[in-house]
Amino acid sequence: MLLQSTTNPLIDLSRKTNGTQDRAEFAKHVADGLSQHPKKLSSRYFYDAKGSKLFQQIMDLPEYYLTRAEYSLMQRHRSAMVRAFAAGGFFHLVDLGAGDALKTKLLLQELERQQKPFDYVPMDISGSAMQELSKDLQQAHPDLHVQAVVAEYITGLQWLEQHLTERKVVLFLGSNIGNFEREEGLEFISQIRRHLQPGDLFLLGVDLTKDPDIILAAYNDASGVTAAFNLNLLERINRELGGNFDLDDFKHFALYDPQLGVMKSFLVSQCEQEVYLEANQARYSFAAWEAIHTESSHKYTLPQATEMGRSAGFELVTSYLDEKGGFADMLFKAI
Incomplete structure (x- = not known):
């Protein structure tokens, strides 16, 4: 399906669902997650309109180093990257x-x-984001050929493999690999490799292990924006699924494990309580201080990330580091 833009039509490969289907999928996810022991909800549902605005605020916080680190890294190394x-x-x-x-x-x-x-x-996956980006690039880079694709990652890579046969350089920036569990991250990178040819390049953004206090502060800022971002998940459940979560009865809790290199976020029930969801017509019990796991963010050492790439079918070409040595964009070649 083609979506019109100011440059080339957008290739829309997204799976279209109506609001009822989206609500049913969300309701099933919440029902499954709150029925588990321990309870768990996916961070994919953080990003409604309010959640997206809160995350924009998080990226501007002094504690949230990740975006600034990679941006400064690219400013520092972009000439060498382009030559490679x-x-x-x-x-x-x-x-x-x-x-x-x-x-x-x-x-x-x-x-x-x-x-x-x-x-x-x-x-x-956001069609509106791709339309906005295409429009922006048409103005800033009028001679640049842009072909935006609206799709989930693997669906889009399948399309690229079939329709764009020349050499590829694939970017996966922003430490997004950290949002996968370790085994899932390896499988995701392996899937990327399966849609590339030998010699194609892959640039992977990786947040590296560092002072635990710096990592913890980035996910538990003093001004409470991250707490509001986490709690907004319950607000979204109330609004979209007819839940009756009392946000005052829950608190954001962040924990970094320096041995495993993983940052975890939780919503903790501060009292014994029961929550009702109209969408499921079901009740879910919470013990006092029972937690819902909402997000993991994995940090890597350079050898760990190198081995992950090797196991997926890549060889490391080089690593570009920010000036503090806390963030890496790692360039791999498909073998």
Whole structure:
């Protein structure tokens, strides 16, 4: 399906659902998660309109180092990155989860400055984000060929493999790999490899292990924005599924395990209580201080991330680090 944009039509491969289907899927997820022991909800449901605005605020917080670290890294290394990307001639620059492409735009500017032959293929599940990005790039880079794809990652990669046969450089930035459990992250990168050819490149953003206090503060800021972001998940359940969560009876709790290298977020019930969901016509009991796990963010050492890439079928070309050595964009080659 094609969506019209100001440049090329958007390729829309997204699975269309109506509001009733979306609500049913959300209700089933919540029912399953609150019936588990321990309880668990997915961070994928954080991002309703309010949640997305709160996350934008989080990225501007002084404690939240991740976005600034990768942006400064790209400013520092973009010339070397572009030379590595373009060493084999023309390529498709594929940007998984592109969003507003804030960091990728540094690479686009450098690629054009060095007059390298390429086109840009941003991919995101949000059709509105891809339309906005296409419009923005048409104004800022009128000579750039952009083919935006609205799809989940693997569906989009399948389409790319079938329709764009030239060499590819795939970006997966922002430490998004950390949101997968370790085994799931390896499987995801392996799936990416299966849709690439030998010699194709893969740039992976990785948040590295560092002072535990720095990591913990990034997910538990002093001003309470992250707490509001986490609690908004319960507010969304109330609004969309007819829940009766009392947000004052829950608190945000963040925990970093430096041995496992994983940051975890929870919503903790501060009293014994029962919650009713109209969508499921079911009640869910909470003991005092019982927790719902809502998010994990895995941190890696360079050897761990290198081994993950190797196990998925890549070899490490080089790692680009920010000036503090706490964030890496790791360039892999498909073998």
